[in-house]
Amino acid sequence: MNYGAMLKLTISMTIFGSIGFFTAHTGVDAVELVFARCICATIFLGALWLLTKQYQSEIFTKKEVLRALLCGVFLVLNWVFLFKAFEEMSITVAISIYNIAPIFVLLFGAVFLRERLSVGAVIATASCFLGSIFIAGIHQLGSIDAVLTSGFVPALLSAIFYALTMLMSKTIHQLSSYALTVLQTLVGIVMLLPFCDFRAFEGLTTTNWLFILGTGFLHTGFVYYLFFDSIRSLSTIIVSVLVFVDPLVAILLDVALLAFRPDMWQLVGIALIFGGILYTVYEPLRQRRAT
Template sequence: MQVQAIIKLTVSMAIFGSIGFFTKYTGIPAVELVFVRCIFATLFLGSLWLLTGGLKTERWDKKQVWTTALCGVFLVLNWVFLFKAFEEMSISVAISIYNLAPIFVLLLGAILLAEKMTLSAIMATTICFFGSILIVGIEHFQSLDQLFNSGFIWALLSAIFYALTMFTSKNINGLSSYALTFIQTAIGIVMLLPFCDFAVFEGLTMTNWLFILGTGIIHTGFVYYLFFDSIRNLSTIIVSVLVFVDPVVAILLDILILSFRPDTLQILGIILIFGSILYILFKPQRKSSLEG
């Protein structure tokens, strides 16, 4: 059972790692792409929820539903900002900044819940921040306007809202995975509908539509099914390790297919970011700590 779950999670993360590559060929902007993604996820996972009989046995809790809805707002904004970052910068740079999310979760815990941060956690957070500066290639920017227009802010916002999604979801335990995702993606449809420009769908090629359908059906419906079906059978440690398959695949595709060539400082930035995050995740916590 565990071997099957590991395979499923690895496959889901590998597929999700290619989402940046797919977005480059959809031919539509971030808001419209996330809108389509929410529609496919709602239909696909909603159908599975109904077919498995889970809808009939679902236990609804008003507080849990509202928390899930708030989490859904954060999730949708996270997707929009990530896709906007893909529009402005290389996938490798965007995905590396995006994976700063665990660091932001740590900071949110310290700020909002008064959780303690160890000295090593503070150091790792500082190193991650330094790594993000290196990977965005800040030495190439002559002004703050250039930096802001590079996609750095979008990538940073995507990481912050991904962290808010993870932080909020910690308080959701009374709903099934299907119910949770259905509510979140349905919220996304309602949120983005007023902002969608449906004219962008005119004149799209067959290739564009194939990548759009792939993003909706494969990267959302199929991947979420594999993800939720696997994590319930795996330990937190195994899940924490396997989620790194996502950025590895994304960076490899960016280098091998989209011809991204990181310079020495960007490579160092990638190493600093992921090295610090792995350190945070797997280093045993000591008793001595500093107040966050």
């Protein structure tokens, strides 16, 4: 068990849990916000890449670069659909559906990476999945139409592309986390440039710009460096469960800053998620002691 990588992933997910709060105060729509994030992240990570002289030891191969670029496409689509979901539904609901991604990671990982799934790992991830459903408040929606028009579709698509991003990044081993993330954010700049409405940035307040820069340098540059640096050293199972720290932080911020009060089902969901996380961390230790 790589505890350093686990700590990095936990920190990145904790910070990312506040992304919805930041997004709500930027004053711009999804495409423009993702475009700004990509620019900020490219500057931040590119500077670190040069300062640490990591570029001197990079090994660029055609296969890895192509995988990194495809991973960038998945990452940008993940961001765009997530912010679209934020525009159509509450932060808590959107981020919870978004974190169904580990279910897709498990399925894709088992099919494409042939990773073995223990019964306990499946139960723990299912527990987290069920917890996210309860947190999302799905039980409060009365019909399928209500679900489809509530922002559920973009939230679900963001989860799918999130899972694809995680799986693709695990197949990249030679590029450093700096090079990988810079390539991805450069892809985002190129992808979104034709669709970006630059008039959206006119008339923004200082507060708006601070939140935009925060989502760019903190939530994108710093967080994604930690994220990609950690998941390549962790199993799909560990990654699948630790990413649920994200919705827990989002819920806590809703309670503390936006006066959100979870109902009974949402409290059950929080307990299920914590249970899945604790089991996944504890079980490998128990097995190691047994041997």
